[in-house]
Amino acid sequence: MTTCTSCGNDYEKTFTVVTPEGEQGPFDSFECAIHAVAPRCKRCGVTILGHGVEVDAQTFCCSHCARQTADVPITDRVVIG
Structure with missing residues (x-):
């Protein structure tokens, strides 16, 4: 069995996540993997599960946090017409 990097659970069905930077570790759930490797918003600290900005x-x-921090004219959606 392998121990989860996040919670320490000793589990036989762990999986390994490798980040683009080469960091890796075994996890027993997606929740633990997300907690360990998902990016956090530079402004509010929210865990980013989607694409982010x-x-x-x-x-x-989101674009609100980007505008507040980076002072850029960015929006989450485009209105056509």
Whole structure:
């Protein structure tokens, strides 16, 4: 059995997550993996589970946080017509 990096649970069905930076670790659930490796919003600290918004190598959870921090004219949606 393998021990989960996040919670320490000794579990026979762990899986390994490898980040783009090469960090890796075994986890017993997606919840534990997300807690350990998901990015956090630069402004509010929310865990980003979706795409997020990137501005100048900073990651934000939404356009509001990006605008508040990076002062950029960005929006979450486009209105056509």
